[in-house]
Amino acid sequence: MIKTDLFRKAGLLALLCFTGVLSMQAQQKSVAIEGVVLDSLKQPLVGATVILMHARDSLLAGFGIADSNGAFRLEVGDPDRYFLQITYVGYGTFVRELSIIDGQSDIDFGAIVLSLDGYDLSEVTVKDSFIPIIIKKDTIEYNAAAFPTPEGSVVEDLLKRLPGIEVEPDGTIKAHGETVENVLVDGKPFFDDDPKIASQNIPADLVDRVQVFDQKSDFTEFTGIDDGQEERTINLQIKDGQNKGLFGTLNAGYGPEERYKGSANVNRFTDQMQLSLLANANNINEQPFSFEDYLQFMGGFEELMNGGNVDFSQFPSNLLDNSGISDAYSGGLNFNYDFNPRTALRSNYFFNSSDNNTLSSSTLENALPEGFFVTDAENEEWTKLANHRFRAELKHQVDDSQDLKFKGNISLFNNENAFSGFSSSQSESGLLGNSSQRSSLGYLDGWSWKTDLTYRKKFSHKGRFLLLHGLVDGQQADSQSDLANINTLFPDPETNLIDSITQRQLLYSDGLSMEGGIDYVEPIGESNYLKVDASTVWIHNMRDKTFSDLLGNGQYEINEELSNQFDRNLNQNTFGTALKTVRKKWNASLGVDFQQTRLESLPLNGSPAVTGTFYSWLPNARLEYNMKPSGNLGFRYDTRIQAPSAEQLQPVVDNIDPLNIFQGNPDLRPERISSIDLNYSNFNQFYLRSVFLGVRGQFYQDRIVQASTIDDQFRRIIQPINSRNEWLMEGFYDFTTPVKGVDLKFGFNGSLRYQHSNFLVNDALDLFDIWEFDHTVRLQNKVKEMWDVGVGYKVHLTKTAFDVNEALDLPFLDQTAFTDLYWYSKKGSWALNANLKYQVYSEARARPGQAFVYLDAGVRKSFFKKQFSLYIKGTNLLDEEVIFQRESYGNQLQETLKNRFGRVILFGAIYKIRAFGK
Structure with missing residues (x-):
């Protein structure tokens, strides 16, 4: 008990420290840069792209898009010399150099008129002019160069930095509020049954553009008649010169108690062919199976289905979590x-x-x-x-x-x-x-x-x-x-x-x-x-x-x-x-x-x-x-x-x-x-x-x-x-927005579910209602040049109410606080990360509540032009050796404690394979 209390106190202290880092970033005084973009007839150029770059290296410091009135507003916190660049299709490029100093007041450019010739300052040289986001009819296109990721990042890390795209802890991708069903590479499927295979294996530094759109059904694609059947899709456009040749990543790690993890990702692309090989082996409970995979074990047989609901008793006890002690290969x-x-x-x-x-x-x-x-x-x-x-x-x-x-x-x-x-x-x-x-x-x-x-x-x-x-x-x-x-x-x-x-x-x-x-x-x-x-x-x-x-x-x-x-x-x-x-x-x-x-x-x-x-x-x-x-x-x-x-x-x-x-x-x-x-x-x-x-x-x-x-x-x-007849009602919501005046992005999502069902025991019929409420709120920084910090809170409330036997009514509350912290050196050769999760489960009838703290952390150093890296990775550092689950099935409530790996530490190396143009 003493050990557990110490770990929980340490976890809460770390959570407060992480939140403090985010708070300090938010409290930095920002300088607003404003203006209105017009054409030669003084009409607003709606959608003009406005970007702010560091003068020393042309790296992105901020960006925005002119609104319906042509107005824009950027905010910058660090004193430095910058370039302000404004572009609009069919017009010239406006570039202006400016300096931000301590105590700087807000800057208002007033009306900026773009003509076919545009503005250009001969003494200003911008190394790499780019537009971060382009709207092309039904497609939103992100320029990956505008959202740099640290060395060794995969596409999932890049997606986390793109405005309007969120990546859940389990790897699920949401783009503009909807779950992504497909991830394509240069317009072609990549292991078409699981978007996470592409997002978690393709190196981020190979991507030139990320395109988000709704992929039409085969019927719509062929006939041109929209049948309303769409799937939110991401297409990864590979950089010119890097979409031909051999590339990939090799990863090997080993730690105390003979723990290991090894993975390989090797790709060979030509004009006509895409060939990719993936391999993974570990004994640290990283599962290769998903819920859909296990359905394959049963051949899709209907005996897994009872009245449209899956019978989980036929599944392995660790399938839907990370419990037990596992060896896994894929x-x-x-x-x-x-x-x-x-x-x-x-x-x-x-x-x-x-x-x-x-x-x-x-x-x-x-x-x-x-x-x-x-x-x-x-x-x-x-x-x-x-x-x-x-x-x-x-x-x-x-x-x-x-x-x-x-x-x-x-x-x-x-x-x-x-x-x-x-x-x-x-x-x-x-x-x-x-x-x-x-x-x-x-x-x-x-x-x-x-x-x-x-x-x-x-x-x-x-x-x-x-x-x-x-x-x-x-x-x-x-x-x-x-x-x-x-x-x-x-x-x-x-x-x-x-x-x-x-x-x-x-x-x-x-x-x-x-x-x-x-x-x-x-x-x-x-x-x-x-x-x-x-x-x-x-x-x-x-x-x-x-x-x-x-x-x-x-x-x-x-x-x-x-x-x-x-x-x-x-x-x-x-x-x-x-x-x-x-x-x-x-x-x-x-x-x-x-x-x-x-x-x-x-x-x-x-x-x-x-x-x-x-x-x-x-x-x-x-x-x-x-x-x-x-x-x-x-x-x-x-x-x-x-x-x-x-x-x-x-x-x-x-x-x-x-x-x-x-x-x-x-x-x-x-x-x-x-x-x-x-x-x-x-x-x-x-x-x-x-x-x-x-x-x-x-x-x-x-x-x-x-x-x-x-x-x-x-x-x-x-x-x-x-x-008798049954019914259910569900509501869903998802909202994400930048916070005006500070370097923060705020978001929340959740659902409310009501189900009216029948319960028949010993020929006695009772009706019960299930109320379920899920709500998650997140706060994170927007500019992730050196820091990527996020904190969040999730609450899950369930209440079951019976019509006849009201004594069986049971509410319970589950809560989770979490934070993620990443730090990267300016040259990208060093990277640190720490991830903390604190879970609290309320009492249920006479059974006591539960609380758990999970902490993961790691450090990585790159060498030889970032082609080779060494790392130390720690999982479950507070040594929580059990997983708690609580599930309500209407007329049943089950609480389960399962074993899991305690503390795991790996020492490893990563090698990047790069042989393009061959």
């Missing part, structure tokens, strides 16, 4: 090749592997119709995961009016798992109901594949198009689990009943789906289009469970009651039409689909087949309105049908946990889900201010929920059923 290859102007190949291969051992201690509170019971558990889990995936896209333009696109991917996955644990359940008064000693050893092997072919045709009649597409995909998985469970029931304090299970469980599952469709577009007048489409989908899933009990002679005997083979067939036929209107400032569509869904469940144990045919009208509507100069308003309404999964339908007991038994329900009906989205975004390039607001509503009919039957010993039987 490698990949990205290959893009342009055969000719009409034919191009885009492909990549990636391999991930990890070996993890996690210890956990958890408390799970389960709601009952009256009161609740608590399950305490101590578990140890070992998991080894491996995944290979390959993706390719081949596009061929037959002629100017038609093209073909083929996409294919294949994934191979393996999961080995060993588990042991002890749990006990008791009433809220402390009366013991059961205990369980569990152990298991198992594996899962499988693969999945997908092929997609699209043909697009433009007819000679303007606006008339035909699109044909077909898709086939399949999955297969084979798993085995050997269980040994000893369960003890306590009907009363004087009695205990012991039940043991020693069993081998085999599960084989496969699936095949085929889809085909046609879209036809016919113009109506100048700006209206009628779209008619038809599609059919056929999906087959098979699950074969063979459960065998271990006999006294060491042989296994099949348990017929628990074994079952089950087939599910799903066929959906959809016919739709939509009227689209495309205008200069807005586009809209209104349509309706008619869908026939046939669901067939085939238990192969003598039970009769269960079939059902459902007919649905599915309306949809969209509106996109462009608000000049940089605002956008969007509205979307959709309806869809969600069919139950094969696992939800399979009417056989799954007793992998005998105290929590799951059994499917072949009588389930599909859910109908209606969604409404409304959002507004605006990026003001004059003031570098971004705003994003969004509202989403969803309404569920025939909602599939988990009904529980719980006995006096707290044994639970879970079965999915169609329940």
Whole structure:
């Protein structure tokens, strides 16, 4: 306890010191430089670029863009000689030298008139004239040279310095309030499934321009008819002369207790080809897997989905955090090749592997119709995961009016798992109901594949198009689990009943789906289009469970009651039409689909087949309105049908946990889900201010929920059923702006979520409401020449309220304060960093709160013209050896403590490979 208190006090002191550095920067007296940019007719030149550069080396000191009145305002804090440069497309360049001294008053240039000849001072020489930000129609382009990064930086470090772009702690990129879905390199995909691979591996010093835009859908790109389907995209334009040749980075580090990290990033670019190799190996808990990666291990099987919600109990205990002790390895290859102007190949291969051992201690509170019971558990889990995936896209333009696109991917996955644990359940008064000693050893092997072919045709009649597409995909998985469970029931304090299970469980599952469709577009007048489409989908899933009990002679005997083979067939036929209107400032569509869904469940144990045919009208509507100069308003309404999964339908007991038994329900009906989205975004390039607001509503009919039957010993039987209707409402917001008069940038973002759901236990229905509020506020300096400092605060509030049993109502509050500090020497040969995070979790009912402090720091020195660097890196320096998690599932609240690496220190070297023009 003394050690923990000292660490927390040290962490809080460091947080105050970091905040003090930021405060001192903010308190520096700034000198304002103002003026108005006009043309020869005295009209404002809106959007003229104004930059301030140091006279000694022409490095950027500040910049701005003239507003709707032609006015600009720059602020500078350090005394020095500067150049003020003003540019506007089609006009000359205005350059003026000025000196800032201590006690300098504000400078007002008044009206500055630009003509075709412009202003120029012969005695002034600017080494490198550049424009930091250019607005090109729907694209915002940043000049990377205007935002210098320290030696050894990657693209992620560059993006953090660009106005309007934010990088979250987990690497997620947000540009002008919206999440970036794609990162391109010279217009080509770079490991197209994860933007972070490009942002965290490509060196920043290779980038010439960063372009932010909304990438249109294939339909819009081909037809020119905006369908409102867009993805926020960043394109990295590589510098001339450095987009050909060999480049990359090698990194190796080693530390006490045989801790290591090694990585390599090697790229070979030519006019026709992009070839990139990535590799990583470490034993310091840097995970190569994401949530999406693990879905690949299960082949995308629907058994991971329960009523549209992921069943996290089937995931490794360390997947969504950095817990346990891990070794991790990954490698990949990205290959893009342009055969000719009409034919191009885009492909990549990636391999991930990890070996993890996690210890956990958890408390799970389960709601009952009256009161609740608590399950305490101590578990140890070992998991080894491996995944290979390959993706390719081949596009061929037959002629100017038609093209073909083929996409294919294949994934191979393996999961080995060993588990042991002890749990006990008791009433809220402390009366013991059961205990369980569990152990298991198992594996899962499988693969999945997908092929997609699209043909697009433009007819000679303007606006008339035909699109044909077909898709086939399949999955297969084979798993085995050997269980040994000893369960003890306590009907009363004087009695205990012991039940043991020693069993081998085999599960084989496969699936095949085929889809085909046609879209036809016919113009109506100048700006209206009628779209008619038809599609059919056929999906087959098979699950074969063979459960065998271990006999006294060491042989296994099949348990017929628990074994079952089950087939599910799903066929959906959809016919739709939509009227689209495309205008200069807005586009809209209104349509309706008619869908026939046939669901067939085939238990192969003598039970009769269960079939059902459902007919649905599915309306949809969209509106996109462009608000000049940089605002956008969007509205979307959709309806869809969600069919139950094969696992939800399979009417056989799954007793992998005998105290929590799951059994499917072949009588389930599909859910109908209606969604409404409304959002507004605006990026003001004059003031570098971004705003994003969004509202989403969803309404569920025939909602599939988990009904529980719980006995006096707290044994639970879970079965999915169609329940009453449910709905949820969500609101999102994101705002970033410079702070006038000081060198600071302020931002906040968050969300508010309300969910109305059903809760069914022992045939007693209760309704509950979940309120969730997330809010994060950040403050950081704008000019990051030598210092990059940021502080922030995040709060997460959750409240669950029950209609009938109000005694179960539970609010709790989680808070995080964080700060990041980076310092770079003027010549860039030295770099220091420190990152601090302080987390506080409130009390939840009778359980005490928790608090943790995490501190990371490092130092780097560059040599030999910055091509070689040495570094020392420390992670978790305050030696916090546990991770705390709190999760609410409506009628359940779980708190978990997991082990994690303590203090890790690495001594390492970085070498930059540079061989351009070859």
